[in-house]
Amino acid sequence: MLKKSKKWMLAAGLAALMPFNALAADYTWRFALEEIQGSVQDAYAQEFKRRVEERSQGRVEVQVYPYGALGTSAQLTELVQNQAIQFAFASPGHLGAVIPEVQVFSLHFIFSDNNAVNKSVLANSQAINQLLAQAYAEKNLELLSIVPEGWMVWTGDRALNTPEAFKDFKIRTMTSPLLVEAYRAYGANPTPMPYSEVYSGLQLKQIDGQVNPIFAIEEMSFYEVQSHMTFARQAQFVTSLVANKTFFDGLPEDLQKIVKQVRTELVDHIYDVQHDFNQSRLQKIKENSDIKMVELTEAEREAFRKASLDVRQTYVEQAGQRGQEVLNTLLAEIKAAETKAAAR
Ligand code: 6CS
Numbered sequence: 001m002l003k004k005s006k007k008w009m010l011a012a013g014l015a016a017l018m019p020f021n022a023l024a025a026d027y028t029w030r031f032a033l034e035e036i037q038g039s040v041q042d043a044y045a046q047e048f049k050r051r052v053e054e055r056s057q058g059r060v061e062v063q064v065y066p067y068g069a070l071g072t073s074a075q076l077t078e079l080v081q082n083q084a085i086q087f088a089f090a091s092p093g094h095l096g097a098v099i100p101e102v103q104v105f106s107l108h109f110i111f112s113d114n115n116a117v118n119k120s121v122l123a124n125s126q127a128i129n130q131l132l133a134q135a136y137a138e139k140n141l142e143l144l145s146i147v148p149e150g151w152m153v154w155t156g157d158r159a160l161n162t163p164e165a166f167k168d169f170k171i172r173t174m175t176s177p178l179l180v181e182a183y184r185a186y187g188a189n190p191t192p193m194p195y196s197e198v199y200s201g202l203q204l205k206q207i208d209g210q211v212n213p214i215f216a217i218e219e220m221s222f223y224e225v226q227s228h229m230t231f232a233r234q235a236q237f238v239t240s241l242v243a244n245k246t247f248f249d250g251l252p253e254d255l256q257k258i259v260k261q262v263r264t265e266l267v268d269h270i271y272d273v274q275h276d277f278n279q280s281r282l283q284k285i286k287e288n289s290d291i292k293m294v295e296l297t298e299a300e301r302e303a304f305r306k307a308s309l310d311v312r313q314t315y316v317e318q319a320g321q322r323g324q325e326v327l328n329t330l331l332a333e334i335k336a337a338e339t340k341a342a343a344r
Contacts, residue, residue, distance in 0.1 A: 025053075025061035027255070030085040032065040032076045034094075034195065034239065040149045040215060041089050041239065042066060043273045044266060051262045056255060062087075072194040074098075074175060081140050083244045090141070091239040096176025100319040101135045103178040104326050105146075107315055108234040108308040109301075110334065115148070117337045118236060122146045123267045127329035131322055136240075142248040145241040145263045147270055149213050150278040152235045155226040156209030159294045163187060163307045172198050172210040181314045185307050195220075202226060213237045215274070218281035223291050230294040232301055234308070 031048070035041040042064070049062035070076060070085070073094035079085045096103035104110070104127075111118045122128065128146055136143040154160045156169065166186035173179035175192040183190040191207050201207040202225045210222060216237075217223050241263060248256065285291060296304075316324045 026059045027056075027061070029060060029062050029087060030065060031062055031087040032070050032079065032085050032089070033067055034073045034076060034089050034091055035067050035216070036219060037066045038219060039066075040147075040213075040270065040274045040277055043277075044089075044147065044241075044270050047266060047269060048262055051265070052258055055258045055262070060255065060258075067195065072196065074194075077141075077242075080242055080244050083247055085244075086247050087144075087241070087243050089147075089239045090242045091174065091237070093174030093176050093179060093237075095240065096178055098139055099132075099135050099141075100178075101132060101323045101326050102240070103176050103315055103319060104132075104323065104330060105238045106174075106176055106178045106182060106235070107312060107327075108182055109305040110327075110331060111236050112334050112338050113233060114338065114341055115151075115236075117334065117341050118148055119267070119271050121330070121333050121337050122148055122238065125330060125333050127326045127333060131326045131329065135322060136242065137245055140245045142243040142245045143240055144243060144259065145267070147239050147241060149237040149239060149274045150215065151213060151231070151233050152211050152237050153214055153217060154209060154211050154230040154232065155217055155222055155291075156228050156230070157226065158208075159228045159292065160209070160230040160232075161294055161296055161300050163303055170206070170208045172201055172207045178311070178315055178318060182308065182311050185311050186304065198222065199225065213274070213278060214285070215277040215281045218285050223285045223289055226291060228292045228294055229285075230296065232296045232304055234301075234304055 031045050033039070033041040033045055045064045049064055052060055052062055070079060073091060074097065076088045077090050077095060077098060080088045080090070092102040092105040096106060128143070133143040158165060160166060160169070163186040166183070166188040169188045171183050171188050171190050173183060173190045173192050175194070180190045180192060193201060198210050199220060199222060202210065202222060209226065212222065217229070223229070312327065315327065319326070
């Protein structure tokens with residue numbers, strides 16, 4: 001029998017050998033993803049977890065829940081609002097049903113063709129940090145970061161190189177109402193549905209196509225049941241990192257600081273990750289299928305740009321005065337950043 005003091009020493013010795021996260025943390029933060037393991041959001045969350053746990057020296061444990069574990073995007077947002085979970089990704093393509101202003105990111109042809117410009121605008125924007133953050137706060141959400149995940153690419157049972165090719169095309173969209181209008185503008189027949197239903201929808205031909213960044217088209221196997229990928233660079237896929245606002249405001253200052261530091265550090269990291277994932281998975285799709293790649297010419301893109309412009313007015317009707325301000329500010333910021341980049 002070990003004496004009580006010896007038992008204690010043994011326990012203390014074992015604890016010293018254990019990695020800090022094997023000890024009970026003071027805080028457990030649940031972080032839900034709208035994407036599966038191996039995705040851009042997963043890469044972000046794993047790095048967020050690593051840095052936060054390390055910097056908090058074991059006071060915080062971050063548990064990551066990939067898509068499918070807790071629900072659809074809309075359900076994840078509700079879970080954060082109710083504080084059943086603390087952090088989640090909330091893509092504007094779905095979140096627009098709750099915060100109409102965020103649908104600015106669902107508009108076509110507002111981003112620069114130079115993605116480095118988009119990255120810097122998204123990280124430093126007044127439109128985002130003030131106007132949109134306020135709209136999130138009103139829904140008890142702390143907007144921590146807007147994260148670009150790559151250009152949206154159309155997949156379909158045909159090439160989509162003119163707005164006419166979209167006539168009656170049943171395209172799956174995310175569930176924000178503005179996306180339906182964005183594709184009606186091209187004459188399509190948009191069908192909103194959750195991410196988890198897209199593959200079977202394509203396979204059963206309930207829908208003719210869908211739109212997502214390349215890495216997602218590969219990891220969700222959409223390319224296996226589609227004949228064409230069309231590259232128009234009409235929109236970036238962006239998501240937002242959110243926390244429950246009451247929870248976040250109630251955190252000790254040092255932990256808030258760690259979260260803010262990490263989200264700032266991850267801007268460059270995740271930009272590189274999405275770039276690598278989108279490139280390498282395009283390669284994988286080419287190796288594993290004979291799907292046809294259609295790259296739009298500038299003249300073809302211009303026809304889509306023109307057809308998309310009226311949707312900006314619909315956005316303002318849905319998102320109101322603040323939406324108008326977000327749009328104007330963001331467009332001005334992109335233009336200014338393009339001018340600066342061109343002068344370099
Ligand atoms: O299409 C969707 O619904 C999803 N697409 C991606 C790339 N991420 C999350 C989102 O819910």
